[in-house]
Amino acid sequence: MALLEIENLVVEFQTASGPFRAVDGVSLKVHEREVLAIVGESGSGKSVSMLAVMGLLPWTAKVTADKMAFNGRDLLKLSPAERRKMVGKDMAMIFQEPVASLNPCFTVGFQIEEVLRVHLGLDKAARRARAIELFSAVGIPDPAERLGHYPHQMSGGQCQRVMIAIAIACNPKLLIADEPTTALDVTIQKQILDLLMRLQAEHGMGLIMITHNMGVVAETADRVIVQYKGRKMEEADVLSLFESPKSNYTRALLSALPENAVGDRLPTVAGFMVDEAPVAGAAQ
Numbered sequence: 001m002a003l004l005e006i007e008n009l010v011v012e013f014q015t016a017s018g019p020f021r022a023v024d025g026v027s028l029k030v031h032e033r034e035v036l037a038i039v040g041e042s043g044s045g046k047s048v049s050m051l052a053v054m055g056l057l058p059w060t061a062k063v064t065a066d067k068m069a070f071n072g073r074d075l076l077k078l079s080p081a082e083r084r085k086m087v088g089k090d091m092a093m094i095f096q097e098p099v100a101s102l103n104p105c106f107t108v109g110f111q112i113e114e115v116l117r118v119h120l121g122l123d124k125a126a127r128r129a130r131a132i133e134l135f136s137a138v139g140i141p142d143p144a145e146r147l148g149h150y151p152h153q154m155s156g157g158q159c160q161r162v163m164i165a166i167a168i169a170c171n172p173k174l175l176i177a178d179e180p181t182t183a184l185d186v187t188i189q190k191q192i193l194d195l196l197m198r199l200q201a202e203h204g205m206g207l208i209m210i211t212h213n214m215g216v217v218a219e220t221a222d223r224v225i226v227q228y229k230g231r232k233m234e235e236a237d238v239l240s241l242f243e244s245p246k247s248n249y250t251r252a253l254l255s256a257l258p259e260n261a262v263g264d265r266l267p268t269v270a271g272f273m274v275d276e277a278p279v280a281g282a283a284q
C-alpha cells in the first residue's frame with residue numbers, strides 16, 4: 001500500500017476573472033521511505049497540489065480528486081478536526097521561506113514545544129528535553145540557549161533547521177519539503193539538503209521534494225514527476241529521467257541546466273507556450 005495516493009487531483013481557484021485551474025488532473029503515489037521529487041517551473045502547480053494534500057489551501061480553492069488517501073485514510077472524508085490532528089504529526093511540510101514560516105512573536109522554543117504539547121501531550125519538562133534533542137539532531141549549536149531566541153535573532157539557515165526540527169518533532173511518516181533550500185545561501189543549501197536526506201533515511205520517512213532545481217532532483221530523488229501548467233508531463237525513476245527523458249518539456253528542463261550554458265548566456269526553457277501532451281502513462 002502506498003503511503004500517499006492521489007488520483008486525478010484538480011484544484012481550481014475562484015478569481016476576479018473567473019475560475020483558474022492551478023492543478024489539472026495530477027495523480028501520484030509515494031511509498032514509505034521513498035523520495036519523490038516534483039519538478040517544474042514556477043507556477044506549474046507543485047506547491048498548490050501539496051497544499052491540497054495538507055488541507056492548507058484558502059477557501060477560494062476548490063479541491064476535487066478521484067482518490068486522496070494517506071496511510072490508508074481517505075483525506076477527502078476527514079473532518080477538519082481529524083485533518084488538524086494529522087497535519088503536523090503524521091505528515092508535515094517545510095517551506096521555502098524559513099524566516100517567514102516561523103511566527104516572529106514567539107521564541108523558537110515556544111513554537112517547537114507547542115507542537116509537542118498539541119500533538120503528543122508532553123508535559124513541560126518532557127517538551128523541553130525533546131526540543132533540545134530535536135535542535136541537536138538538526139545541528140543547532142547550544143540548543144538549550146537557542147530555544148529562547150526569536151526567529152529574527154537567527155540566520156535563514158538556522159531558521160530552516162528550526163522548521164525541520166518542528167516538522168520531524170512527531171516522527172511524521174511523510175515530509176513534504178517545498179523548495180527547502182531556495183531562499184538560502186548557496187553554501188548553506190547543501191548542508192540543509194544533506195540534513196534532510198540524513199533525517200529521511202534515519203526516520204524512514206516518505207519525502208516529497210518540491211523543486212525547480214534538477215541538481216537537487218539528481219542528488220535526492222528515487223522517482224521524479226515533471227509538472228507543467230498544472231499537469232503531470234512525465235514520471236520516471238531518477239536515472240531514466242536523466243538518461244532518456246520522454247517529454248520535450250523534460251528535455252528542455254535538462255538542457256536548461258547552467259552547465260549547458262554556452263558563452264555567458266544561460267540556456268532557457270523556450271517555446272513551451274504551445275501545449276505539449278503528457279507522455280504516455282504520465283497521467284496515471
Ligand SMILES: Nc1ncnc2c1ncn2[C@@H]1O[C@H](COP(=O)(O)OP(=O)(O)OP(=O)(O)O)[C@@H](O)[C@H]1O
Binds near residue numbers: 020022040045046058
Ligand atoms: N490563492 C491563490 N489564488 C489564485 N491563484 C493561486 C493561488 N495560489 C496559487 N495560485 C496560482 O496557482 C498556480 C500554481 O501555483 P504554485 O504555487 O503551485 O506553483 P509552483 O509550481 O509551486 O511555483 P513556485 O515554484 O513559484 O512556487 C500559479 O499560477 C499561482 O499563481
